[in-house]
Amino acid sequence: MEVYQHFREEERPFIDQVLSWQSDVEMRFQRKLTDFLNPREQYIFRSITGDSPLEKGMFGGSENSERKRAILAPEYESVDSEDYQLVLLEASYPDKFINLEHRDVLGAFMSLGIRREKMGDLIVRDGRIQIITGNEISDYIRMNLTGVKKANVLFEEKDFSCLLESHEQWQTRDSTLSSLRLDVVVKEIYGLSRNKASLHIDSGIVKVNFRTVESPSFLLQEGDLLSVRGKGRSKIVEIHGKTKKDKFKITTAKLI
Known part of the structure; x- marks a missing residue:
């Protein structure tokens, strides 16, 4: 299909899924609510x-x-925020005595046997843990996620007006690159030599869209989320096209 040529081969299963959702809604006139998408x-x-x-x-x-x-819904329907069936769960822990990080809570969540796609954003800050999830599994989480590392936690449902604001700050940057290869982009965003960027990739500490990529020649696309262990996260915000010298003009952002 022509649509495949715009995306990576490994993304075909998800493309097929979206096409199937679209077809089902058009044929059955029943809306489709997805899991959480990155x-x-x-x-x-x-x-x-x-x-x-x-x-x-x-x-x-x-x-x-x-x-x-x-x-996705029939064109004659309207979509409101309540239709996404989201629940905000919150628990507190003694942050003076226990240090919890995002990865600790995520690991505890995943140990319940729940797929990552069932969980939205996760905030760990100031002695509070907030998890956004679908209402279909919120009770299961409340009953079973009772400990993170050495902290005992009790999750309660909260109104979304209690949602903590993210302290994340993204610093954007416009760049002109010879290629959209992973090693070239990692070099540019993280201020590394190209050889050092390749070594990081080869050693398996670079992820693209939450998946480890060990090929320096892997081609990035708009919307890709990157992470380098120990150096933070970044993303391809926009690909603007090419210059007259056939170089790529892109906008990237790095979490600071």
């Missing part, structure tokens, strides 16, 4: 459904949410 999946979803007359939207608890659920 930024790259959101980009693919928008690209594929953008020209469809179906009603569509994405929401993850706030306008700035990184992970969002999407809805």
Whole structure:
């Protein structure tokens, strides 16, 4: 199919899934609510459904949410924030005695046997843990996620007006690059030599869209989220096109 040529081969299963959702809604006139999509999946979803007359939207608890659920609905329906069936769970812990990080809570969540796609944004700050999830598993989480590292936790449902604001700050930068290869982009964003960037990739500490990529020649696309262990996260915000010298003009952002 022509749509595949715009995306990576490994993204075909997700593309097929989006096309199937779209077809089902058009044929059965029943809306589809997805699990939480990462930024790259959101980009693919928008690209594929953008020209469809179906009603569509994405929401993850706030306008700035990184992970969002999407809805496809018949064009005569309207979509409201309640339709995303989101729940905000919160627990507290003694941060004077126990240091918890994002990865600690995520690991405890994953140990319950729940797929990452069932969980939206996760905030760990000031002695509080907040998890955005779908209402279909919120009770299960409350009953079973009772400890993180050495901290006993009790999750309670909260109104979204209690959602903590993210302290994340992204610093954007416009660049002109010879290639969209992973080693070239990592070199540019993290201020490394190209050889050092390649070594990081070869050693398996670089992820693209939450998946370890060990090929320096891997080509990045708009919407990709990157992380380098020990150096933080970044993303490809926009690819503007090429210069007269056939170089790529892009906008990147790095979490500071």
